[in-house]
Amino acid sequence: MKRKLYILVAAMALGSVFSCEPIEDRDSLPAITYTEATLNHTEVVSENTLVMTNNDKDVTPYWSVTDAAGTEIGHFNANSSSVTIPFKGTYTVTYTAYTRGGALYTQPKTITIAKTDLSSITTDPKWAMLTNGAAGKTWVLNMANPMGWAGLEYPGTSGDNWNWFPDYASNSWVMENKDWGEMHFDLNEAYNVSVKQTAIVGTSQTNKSGTFVFDIPNNKLVFNGGVEMLYGGDYYADVSNWTSVHVIKITETELELGVVRDQSRTGEGKCQIVFRYKPKP
Structure with a gap:
């Protein structure tokens, strides 16, 4: 009889430990x-x-x-x-x-x-490369070699760092050769950015202005105020984020920005779509 009693008491104790009903002790919060x-x-x-x-x-x-x-x-x-x-x-x-x-x-x-x-803020020369200070700088797609694809860790030295930048002369299918618009950056009393974007089909353009964040240590460029990165070709629907982009390369004459293809319409995996720019003549 004692053994049955001990088992019953033990079962009741375990039931209280593993009870599904939460008990909130509000008095424990000072x-x-x-x-x-x-x-x-x-x-x-x-x-x-x-x-x-x-x-x-x-x-x-x-x-x-x-x-x-x-x-x-x-x-x-x-x-x-x-x-x-x-x-x-x-x-x-x-x-x-x-x-x-x-x-x-x-x-x-x-x-x-x-x-x-x-x-x-401009002790790093990359600020001048991107913006030319208060005077500003305008970038356009480099139609000699406007884009490519790369792994998510490109341009790292290891990991998912593959890349393919097709020769445009032999691969003009990547995008139509036309005026795709421009991006303008300046430091005239604010982190100013404006983007003139040409439609995928036709020549109509939209203009948006806002501010930007240039996170040099993390190779990141963020567009604020409804502004999105300039692009060319029919890739907009394959990317969910055109506002926080990867700075892959920047010099006085070259700018490469990457976005993540994370919703491919053809079922392809994630990768970077990389666009190449040059200063507007």
């Missing part, structure tokens, strides 16, 4: 003891640098910095963070404190950058 007034954080502007500091040891900080148009130029979660803002104007800094009791949202703060200083 209350938020901070208020916006008691949080200890600073946002200090020194010329073209914004320095953000969190002095509350038990708080995880999160800052979001946006320009006057509402475009985010960066977000940060280290206790001490900084960002270079090269262009004069007003910017909004939004601080959120993540505590053990939850998130505490604060009122946005407006900061002012008094003057433009391109030297704060």
Whole structure:
């Protein structure tokens, strides 16, 4: 009899351990003891640098910095963070404190950058190669060899790094030889970009303007404000993202940008479609 009792007690205990009904203990989450007034954080502007500091040891900080148009130029979660803002104007800094009791949202703060200083970002020569500074630079497709295909890790030295750039003279099927439009980049008081895109069929063109992010360490170029990368040929439907693209090569006279073919209409696998550009004459 005792053995049966022990088995019954053990079964009841296991049933409580593996119960499918969740039990929520709201009392285990501490209350938020901070208020916006008691949080200890600073946002200090020194010329073209914004320095953000969190002095509350038990708080995880999160800052979001946006320009006057509402475009985010960066977000940060280290206790001490900084960002270079090269262009004069007003910017909004939004601080959120993540505590053990939850998130505490604060009122946005407006900061002012008094003057433009391109030297704060253009130490890498790739900036001049892409934009020619405030004066700007316009790129068009290089119709002598306008495009190709490559592995997702191209131009890496290993892995999925194959590539095929067909000779256009013998492979004109890759795209029609026509004016496909142009891309213009400049640093005239903002990260400006405009794209004039020719339709796949015909000669009609659309014009879009916005801003861009040139992430040199990660070889990435991002188009904002509804702008998309200039392309040629009937490839638009094969790619889901024409706004965040891979910078494969950039010199004074050459630019190669890659997008990922991730929705091939013919069932082909993922790869990069690479477009080649030259400065507009």
